Amino acid sequence: MVYEPFARKYRPKDFNSVVGQKHVVNTLKNAVKLNRVSHGYIFAGPRGVGKTTIARIITKSLNCKQGITENPCGKCENCLEIDKGSFPDMYEIDAASNRGIDDIRALKDNVNYAPIKGRYKVYIIDEAHMLTREAFNALLKTLEEPPPKNIFILATTELHKIPDTIRSRTQIFIFKPIKENEIKEYLKSILENENIPYEEEALELIAKYSQGGVRDSASILDQVVTYSNANVTLKAAQEVLGVIPENIVNKFLKSLKERNIKESILFLEKLYKEGYDLNVFWKQMTDKIHSCLLNLSLEEKDDIFEKEDIKYLIYLQSVFNKAQIEARTLSNEKNVYELAVLKIKYIKELENIKDAKAVENKTEETISKPVLEKEESADATSYTAVDLQKIIMNIGKEAGTLVSSGLKKSKIDISESLVKIGVPELIYDTIIEKKDVIKKHFQKPVEIVKIDAPKKTVKKKKERDPAVDKVLELFEGKIINYKEE
C-alpha cells in the first residue's frame, strides 16, 4: 500500500470538516444554498490555511451529481475526481510556475466552451499575485464580462499585489491563521482515527510551531509519527522540531537573573556542542523573557524573575532582540549571542548610571551617525567622506549592522587601485567574513588587515579585565566607576 501523507489524507473534503475559517465557510455555504455564488473570488491569507481546499469544496458543491448543494456527497464520480484533482472542469493553475500571458490567454478562449462533465467550470489560480501585468489584463477582460458557468478563484498570500481593478470585480475573503487549539483538535482527530497514542503536550507544541498553518501541522505530525515509531510523545516532538526543553531555557534565564556571565557563556557553549540550534534557543529564550515581562507587569509575579528585575528584563529584551536580527545576517551566530551576553553583564556594571534606553540610544547614535576622521577621507581618491558613509551604510544593509559599525571603527585608506581596511582585532573575523560584500560596494580590490585597537581603548591605566575593554570598544563608552571583584 502506498503511504499517503496526513496532509493529503486528512485534507478536509467538505465545509463541515474545514479547520477554522468559520466566517468564510458560513458565507460560502449560504451563497451555494441561495444560489448566489459569485463569478470571481479572491482568497487571501497565509500559506496552508485552507484556501485551495475550500476552492475545491466549492467546486464539489457546484458539480456534485446529487445537485448543487452545500453538502456535496463526496462519493459520486465528480466529487471523487475533484478530490483527486482530475476533474476536467476544474482548472488548477499555479501562477508561480505557469506565469505569463499564454495560460491566461488559453483560459480566455476556454471560457467560451460549455463545461465538459459538470455544471460549472472552476479556475483556481494559486499564487495569483505572481501573474504578470499582461496576464492580469487578460484576466480582467474576462472578469469584466464574465461568461456564464465560469467561476474564478484567485488564491494569494499577498493581496496587496493584486491590482485594484481585479479586486474590485471579485469578492474578497481574508483567511486567518488557524488558532492553536483548533490545530490541536485537528491533530488529535487524525491520531485517534489512526489509533496512534499521543501526549497532549506534544500536540500543543506542534500546534504552536505550525504558526497557524494547518497543512504544516499535519506534515510535522507525520514526521513525529515516523520518528517516534507511532508514539507521539512531547520528547519526540521536541526532537523533531529541534526545540530546546523548557527546563533548559529556564536554567539559562536563572543564570541571567543572577547576572552570572561566566555560567551563561558556558551554557551557550554547551548547547552548541550538544548540537542544539542556537537560533532556535535564542528565539525560545527571548519569547520567554517577553512572557516573564508580561507576567510581572500584569500579574505581578513570575516563576523566575522578580518585580525589581523589570528594568533589567526590558534591557535584556532590547539587546537580545538586536542580537537575533544580527545573527540572521552572520554565519557565526554563537559569537553574536556571546557578545550579547557580555554586553548586558558589563553594561550593567559600568552603567548603573542611566537606564537601558540611554545606552541603547548611544549605540544607535554611533551606528547611524558615522564619524569620519579627517585623515581618513583626506587621502581618499575620488571618494568624499559622504560617499564613504553611504558605502558603509549600504554594506550594512546587506551584511548587517555589526559589519557597518565595525567598518566605522576601522581605518580605511582608499587609493586609486586599492581599498585598505585596518580592522581592530576584536571585529576582524566579522569583517573578513563579509569581504565579498565589502569589495562589491567599493568596486575596487580590497585588502583587510588586522590592526591594534583604536587608541582611546588601549590606554589602560592598570591591568583590568579585557572584557571591559571589549565592551568599551563596542559601545564607544567611558569608564565611570570601576571596581575589582
Ligand SMILES: [Zn+2]
Ligand atoms: Zn457528489
